[in-house]
Amino acid sequence: MSTQEVTIDIDKKEIDKVINIIENYGKKRTALISILQDIQERYLYLPEAAMSEVAKGLNIPLSEVYSVATFFRAFSLVPRGKHTCTVCMGTACHVRGAPRILDEFERRLNIKAGETTKDRHFSLESVNCLGCCAIGPVVVVDKEYHGEMNTNQVEKLIKQYQTKKLEPKKDQNDKT
């Protein structure tokens, strides 16, 4: 079951923080992607209200902001899970068996690549190349690189993160 039907939005307090981000970049159109990246980093996805605010702040149509947000893979319109497992599907990793590893993740987590588990604990992504081909196949979980993976290690890796507690995030935009 996918979590795409759920619409989660941010509350009014957060809108000020979004406006802050837009102003930090001088309200220029050229900064659209950087602004969206900062919002993505903060909320782990792009909330609808935030995108409307960006459209207002930069004076461009919402349809264009939405177009940019859905064009690039770095952005997600659905909240990502606590832990993101990224399986590299680059050519070198593919030749070394990456598709089987992705299949195993999909089977164990019961979701497809690009989706998040119902309890929002795990997100599964595939990426086209991390640039670590020598240690392929590579899986990155929360910025930690795990090289030379094979299908046997997938279950263990998932269990490792099932019990791990997330460290509190440092708030870079908090000026209060």
Next chain:
Amino acid sequence: MTKLNSAIDLEKIVKKAKENQHLERPLIVVSSGTCGRARGSEKVFKAFEKTIKANELKDKVNLRDSCCHGFCEAEPNVIIFTNNGKHQKPIFYQKLKPEDVDEIIEKTILKNEIIDRLRYTDPQTNQKYTYFDEIPFYNKQYRLVSGNNVFVDPTNINDYFAIGGYCGLAKALTMKQEDVIAEVKKSGLRGRGGAGFPTGLKWEICRKQKGDEKYIICNADEGDPGAYMDRSLLEGNPHCVIEGIIIGAYAIGAKQGIIYVRTEYPLAIENLKIALDQARKCGLLGENILGSGFNFDIMIARGAGAFICGEETALIASIEGRIGEPRQRPPFPGEKGLWGKPTNINNVETWGTLPIVINHGAEKFAAIGTTGSKGTKIFSLVGKVRNTGLVEVPMGITLKEVIYDIGGGIPEDKAFKAVQTGGPSGGCMPKELLDLKIDYEGLTAAGSMMGSGGMIVMDENTCMVDVAKYFLNFLRDESCGKCFSCREGTQRMYEIVSEITEGKGKEGDIAFLKEVAQMVKDASMCGLGQTAANPVLSTLRYFEDEYIAHIKDKKCPAGVCKALIKYLILPDKCTGCMKCIKACPQNAITGERKKVHKLNQELCIKCGICKETCPFDAIIVE
């Protein structure tokens, strides 16, 4: 960091930096790029710091944290310059753990003894090597550009000064702009991003445009899966790229530069930020650079996960805050680019090579390589090869030398099948072409292309139809979707090849595929669409028999396509250990201890876990 106001200031600081390096002391260089860190090199570095401090050797032994020595297979590794006579050449230790550090300090640094177990062993000949440049992997390379990674800590500009950093820029600033361009033209340097357009000519086109608002862009998007040369240069020696950009900006007359880095390279972005900051503090960026009156600065723009943004016009669109959709050319970016102004775009490796061309002279550079392709090229040698890593070789070297002499051949002595170059726009070359000399024209004639430098080796267990399917899947997802021929064409080709891998291929599919491929090639607007058919066409050219086996015999000779293979338990090898029974996620294997196990084909999902688990090689793929 002092501000340099003239070329003389630069000369002084270069001299001072060399002295401060204390090259008479032993030097330990730890390789700590992204690959190294993934294998624990940060812990090794910290262990060195701790041990050196504990033994009070801080002013007697130099320790450097560098990024990427190119030999990824041997990570984490160190290169040790003992500098005291007994070992004249630098020593190479590989696959280190933090526990090895104490012994290295005690034996190698203090007593000049070599630790045997840390030496590199050639997997083919079992011969051990002590010295860095004797190792076959490094021996045949010509590490003109990437070799400097060993000599710099990317977060310390003084290391770059010590190897003559920014002297190329100082020299260029004394020349006339046209003379700088003439020098680049004389060197024969061609764009290292893939198309191989002569760099000097590109600069000249941009310089000739009227107006004083011009832009320089460094394309660090590196979208080709399997290629990471640019990442290594940006992480390991960002200053050489920055220096090249400033030289280019001066020659063309630009005031603003932008480095467009893909967001998947966090360490490269970090090191670039540090390097730019240091360059600014030293007056190498900003106003009145080295007292020449030339003003220029660089900013970083991040990609957001789109392969198409490696294409020049899509990259420009992305910087302007629009979707990465390429546009028709003419006009070319050199005439009308970013914000409609003349813009010159070059690849990271091209920029990184320029300081060497200017500093050491065009003739020296042109002396390397072939008539049409000058200089060296960095390749990422990956896939089914023993020595995976980044190799820099002179143009004209053969594929065989790279794969076997440098790469060490195929692991487990399996048969070589093909080598893929040029990423999704390139093609595969079979064993009959192993003696092909690597240069732009040669690779294009063989049905592939140089591309950014990815070189993926494939063996007898790689299915070429599956490879075509993989690339088509990549392309249909990464296509911007504007041109009907590309968007729908790649999707349709993917469907046809997919059906072939599922055993649903029919007579006439191959001829039809070729027709569709020709249409996609002709009708599409940008490079992605025009080369989208290459993986299919090149695998059909050299491996048509594999396609026929999938279509007619419904078999996958390499044992990869799930619908056409079976996993079998060999009764004469199975010992009844029950390991596979426990591992199988579908409970498809049954049996008792010490009795031959049975695999139920109907429940089997071909995941391969049983084959990986079996300690007796009793499970095979048919």
Next chain:
Amino acid sequence: MPKVRINGIDFEFERGTNLLEAAKFLGIEIPTLCYNEGLSAYGACRLCVVEIAYTNSPNNTKVVSSCTYPVEDNLVVRTHSRRVIQTRRMLLEMYLATCPQSKIIQDLASKWEVKQCRFKVKYEDCIMCGLCVRMCKEQMDARAINYVQRGYKRKITTPFDKKSEVCKLCGGCMYVCPVCQARCQGPQEKEPICNACISENPPCLDAWDDMKCYMDPCAWCEQEKREKVKK
């Protein structure tokens, strides 16, 4: 003013004219799906492709969309060469498989003698030509709809697939859509291709590399007629 040679005819055009308009001026008809005189040229449908070269290297040809390519000095254009016709026919085959219910696409298929459709039929209702997006943006200034996603997943919709607050309910998007117009009420084939109104033109491509019958009357046609009369 730039001088170009189109199908052997030399002519000077105003700078900024695209090749499609230039050919039209000379009486040469090139098929289009995503082009509209009142909107900016986009180059999505690829049907208007032509083969071009420069006089200094006439054998170095490339295929480009004529609606987005500007006239240039020393340009040699062929609008009906073998390569162009083959490309157009394959494109139309793909269009038929995508939207067989569109009258405009069936008419084009008949006109260009596309008699087979070897692709699997999908019955989609959009070819992503972008006329609706450009209409909404350039003529109506509403910008309610835009492209979303990329590659094979691309589609055109409002933000978040929600009802748009800026949509002016003008119907302009439906007006320009080439797929919205249903096929004719005539024969309904079970196959994706109708071909009911196909015109039987002689296959002059067997004799020449360029199709000649856009020139009216064509020498080949006239000759065939004369031969028939003699018999």
